[in-house]
Amino acid sequence: MSKNKVNIYDVAEKADVGIGTVSRVLNNSDKVKDNTRKKVLEVMKELNYRPNKLAQNLARQKANAVAVIVPSFIDHFFVEVLKGIQDALEEENIDLILYKIDLNENRMKKIMDIVHSRKVDGIAALTMDISDTENQELKDSGIPVVLADEFSADFHSIYLDDLKGAEMAVDYLVNHNHNKIAFINGDINSLHGQKRLAGVKKSFQKHNLKINTDLIKDGDFYAEDGYQSMQEILELPRTEWPSAVFAASDNQAIGVLQAMEEKGLKAPDDIAVIGYDNIELAKYLKITTVWQPMYQLGHLAIEILLKAIKGELNEIYQKELELKLVKRETA
Known part of the structure; x- marks a missing residue:
């Protein structure tokens, strides 16, 4: 059997299960018995089966990706925060779609374009001053949103004073x-x-x-x-x-x-x-x-966003991170 043409039907046939069972294993369903799950995973490994990610996501009605919105790609502050964001996403095998949106009066329209695109399961907005805009449409959209480096009474937020x-x-x-x-x-x-x-x-x-x-x-x-x-x-x-x-x-x-x-x-x-x-x-x-704990800010923002996407938060999450003075030679 050619390795690069292995599909879900091949796995089901060799494991002697239905394709529905293979699909449930791929989606980590708790409705599969442990011995069946083990057998399917062993067959997948033996056949070097690589599931079609897009098909998986469509089946779950999930994009398996989050949007991260920043006002700058090159500023050192955002680079440090993005390190924490990237590590948190890699730990959960979630894709990142990075958007740069300027801090102007059109930013909320551009954010809503991202929401309507349905390409992401949630949004982490970094230093976007969302609370300083007309954001009712974003609240009504139902998409999970976490604001990083900004306090908000209306959205999950991790902020600094x-x-x-x-x-x-x-x-x-x-x-x-x-x-x-x-x-x-x-x-x-x-x-x-x-x-x-x-x-x-x-x-x-x-x-x-x-x-x-x-x-x-x-x-x-x-x-x-x-x-x-x-x-x-x-x-x-x-x-x-x-x-x-x-x-x-x-x-x-x-x-x-x-x-x-x-x-x-x-x-x-x-x-x-x-x-x-x-x-x-x-x-x-x-x-x-x-x-400013920039790495922690980014990492925690994604942790909270993923919990919100999974429906694990029962109330708005708000967390202030502590600042510290670092004494060196210039003062």
Whole structure:
């Protein structure tokens, strides 16, 4: 018998069972006796039978795939989270369909296009600010959804407290005798940018520090934004320079350090620098930063999504992951 032409009928014939029994073995049905299951699996191995995945999925009315939606493929933060997502899916032999959707007013329409395509059994949306959109249609669709890096009262969510993290960073700087602190923020239109700014303001107020608007910069969470913002700060008279800079991402902190190096400045001797995320590069560049458990965020998001797909969750799951300050050499 040619190995590459073996089908379910061949397995059934050799195992002396019906094709329905073979199908139930393939779908891990509990309606098959142990000795029968063992016999069928042995025949499948002997014949080197590889079941048609598409046919299996159609029979179960399942796609055996989940959608993961991100606003960027290349940002270090998302790369770290995707590692956790990929490992969790591989552990369960589930396929991943990755979508990039920009954070704009059309994002919910594009998400609903994914739902209507019926190509996936569930959706994990990473840093998509779903709670900041009109999402009733997504709720009504019935498809399992997990929001990662975002809190929601309406969807399963695994989240981090940006306000708390930013406050932690500024408190650390103040406790190390810095009272002229610059803040280089990410996208102020994003929930993360807004909450990290709120955390900075809360710490400033707590320590009776005045906000100097010349030392508060908005941009995006990328290295070039940190670089450009720091260049603008260093164009101020030297007497107005900050003694420390808090960047809303490690990417931006890397840009800050580059701008400082071009001016012959070093951290922390001239200006202390603290980042946010604890991406892998931060370790090698010895950047003091606020650690977000990115791998855990991705892995747990998939764990919860798969439970939701299987109908194992009786209520909305919400989990806040803890942030930690990682002390290195730049602050």
